[in-house]
Each structure stands twice: as structure tokens, then as C-alpha cells.
Amino acid sequence: MTLTDIAPSVFETVESEVRSYCRAWPVVFEQARGSRLYDEHGRPYLDFFAGAGSLNYGHNNPVLKRALLDYLAGDGVTHGLDMSTTAKRDFLETFRSVVLEPRALPYKVMFPGPTGTNAVEAALKLARKVTGRETVVSFTNAFHGMSLGSLAATGNAAKRAGAGVPLPHVTRMPYDHYLDGRMPDFLWFERLLADPGSGLDRPAAVIVETVQGEGGINVARAEWLRGLADLCRRHDMLLIVDDVQMGCGRTGDFFSFEEAGITPDIVALSKSISGYGLPMALCLFRPELDQWQPGEHNGTFRGNNPAFVTATATLDTYWRDDTLRDRTLARAARVEGALGDLLGEDGRSAVSFRGRGLVWGLEFADGKQAAAVCRRAFELGLLLETSGPYDEVVKLLPPLTATDDELDEGLGILARSVRHAADGLAA
Ligand code: PMP
16 A cells, blocks of 8 residues: 555545645644644654744643633633734733843834735835835745745745746845855845946845755855845845744744844744744834834734734743753754764765754755655654755754654654665665
């Protein structure tokens, strides 16, 4: 029996062909706790995908669940458009005192719709509105979302093809390492900006991920990010950091740009901000940029109060001190060591690896090999996804709350899967 034979037919007959992750993991999941999902037959799977980065604190984290259950039991407002609620007040006060003030970040907080692409759309719209300019610069292999504005800033050809209309007003520049250091950083960018004949209209903004999650776990150097921030300042372009996937502690610090010591003008945040996997997104910006008219960027689901409750509990539990941050950074060294051993041992298939904090990518020569590793890992009870332009990078995104044993277990299964895939492909 193959895995496809056991795929439940209602998903195939009723659900659209657009479904994706369920194709890689053709079982029906029923429960989830901590770092594990359980299928309907009770088989556990160690989750090293963590809801694509929306479960940094694990599944059904008991502390957050308690806060949510208490709120629901007390008939707290579940839906409230963007009305003022006690849940929203608690969140804003906690976000200010736990996240913004200690980092001396002066940001205003906007609630766009509840997904990452909503936060990016709001960021792009605001940048264009404030500057009165149309062009935005994004980077090779960037991923910013699937709605038209954010898709225009996304690199992947297959994803862009789904738009069905032109995706204008975005110009691409090489991300860090894209040219393998053969050109000084930003030489091309600077040249185009300086030359009135270049054809590059002055951009409203530059949008960047500090680590490209979907693009193949490409890690920008802190020095490169500082260079970019400086370039933006000198040429009067707004700097937008899309921290949808790499924010909320994934790289160690709460914001992934802290390590570089830069302060973006606008930040898009989503995925793990609610802490519990509930939809929630924020667009943060310098107060001078808060030039919105009331209701100018609107939406029904901007006040997901249960998400505010779990977000507040998350900040209270994990971000009042540096414990989680320090643990994530210590674990980075552990994962780096394990991947180094694996690469040394198995040069036949894995090509290289890179990462920061608890996001790592193991690159293979092609997508076939990476897919074979993920397939074998799934058979052994580990959920892993691929990323990169050819899906050639196996991506590790364990919950930040995974125990040391779970981390070692996942890395062990990864090693077995790499060996197995290499043997299979060589045979
Ligand atoms: N930006 C980045 C960096 C992302 O990784 C993602 C999601 N993978 C998005 C934006 C879009 O988020 P969503 O899927 O919630 O719309």
C-alpha cells in the first residue's frame, strides 16, 4: 500500500486541487501537543515545521491554552471588528512594555487583516502613500505573500504565475550572497539610484527578510543588513522588514533584525505573534508614518480577541526576560554542530547548510533529493518541508519550546533520512 492509497477521499473529491501541505503528509491529523502532532490512529509525528513558523511555542501550549479557555469561559468578546476591548488593551499595553520600550522602538501598532500577507499589503500601501512613489524594491528569492501586492514582491515564478495579471511596481535586487561575493554589496543598486538614465524610478521602499524562509533559508549577514539600512537612509527610501516568519524569536531575539542593530521604518509581523497558532498580524511603523485616515485600510477580521489574549500570555510568559532567547541561541550551536557532522559524513547528497537561531536549511543538489529526505523523515515520524527555488533545501523549523531530547530526536531522524535517501538515489 502506498501513502496515496490511504489518503482520505473526501479531501480529494471535495477540497480544491490547490491544497498543498496535506499532499506531503497524507494522513489525517487529530490532536497536537507541544512538539508533536497525532494522526487519527494515534501515531505521533515530531513537528519540525511548526505551522510554517506560526507555532514557535509549540502546539496547544498549556499556559496559553489556559489563558484562552479562561477568556472564552468568561464570554470575552470573540469578534469585535476593531472595537476597543479589554483583550486588545491588555495586548497593546503588554506589547509596549515587553517588546517596544525595552528596545527603544517607537512604533505605532496597526492591526491589518490577520495573516502575513495582510501585514505586508498594509506595509507596502503605507510606504507608497507616505512617499507618493510607486516603485518598491524587493530581493531575489523573496517571499512576501500570495495577494497581488505582496506577490508582486515575491520571487518564485510558479507562485507569481498564479496572479493572472501583471505584477508591476516592484524592482528586484540581488539578495546577500546571490552573486557569491563577486560584486561589492549594493554596487548595482547604488549605480541605478545614482543614474537618472537607469530606468529605476526612486523607490518608495525596500522590503527585505533578514533570513529568506521560503526562498531557501538564505541568511543575510548583519553587515549586509546594516549596509541596506544605510542605503535606504541615504536615498530616502523606507526600509520594511518582513518579519512574518523570522520574527517572534525564531532567530533568537524577538525581532530578527535586532542582531544587526538596525531599526526598520516599517515591520510586518504575523505567524507566531498570537503564540497559539491563531490568526493575527501587526504592521508596525514609525509614528511620523502614521498618515492613515480613519478606516482608510479596513477589514472585518482585524480584532481577533482570542489571539490578543494568547499573544499577551505569550509575551508575559516568554519575553519578560532573555531565557528563551538565550536558549534559542545556544540551540543554534547544537543544530549547527549536528548538521556539520551530517554534511561531513554524507557529502554524497547534502551540499551545504545554513541558518540562524532555530531556522536551518540543508541544501541538496536538486529538489528530488530534498523531497526524498522529507518523504523518509515522514515515514519515520518527522514532519519536514522543503524551500528554495527548486525545493532543494530541507528546512528545519522546530518549535522554540522543543526539549533537548526532541531536538536530538529530530536531528537523528534527519540524519537517518539523509543516509536513506542517498542510498536510495545511488542504487
Ligand atoms: N512573509 C513571509 C516572510 C512569509 O514567510 C510568509 C508566509 N510563509 C508571508 C509573508 C505570508 O504570510 P501568510 O501566509 O500568513 O499570508
